Amino acid sequence: MDLNDQSTPITLRVEAAHAVQTLMAQKNLSGYSLRMFISGGGCSGFQYGMALDNRERETDLKTTQHGVQVLVDEVSIQYLRGATVDFINEPGGSGFKITNPNPMPSCGCGSADEADCASGGCSGCGD
16 A cells, blocks of 8 residues: 555644654664554553654555655554644643544554454453
8 A cells, every 4th residue: 555645644744744853863863764653552542652763664654744754554554544743842841742533442452453352352451
């Protein structure tokens, strides 16, 4: 699947791209990309994740926006499609903000496989 089709599945705002470029420059990370993913959060359900990564996988979906290459694995893209990444800089603090129009699965076990959750494959919290 190609992220460079007529609709970009994830939108990286200019402010977020500049923040990523600044981080890479500060850490001297030439040739790195921004990897976005979801991960199981145990009883909290899914969590969004972002990392600077220099290991592009063959199955990664990729796009370049505002000079930053964005990588998303093939499982995470189904949950992140349509999301927007922004960088908020306010007096109370600064950081990346992901706005996602898609509902995230709420299985407490954090499994990416909704069939696991539906079939009771999750043992639940505290077991």
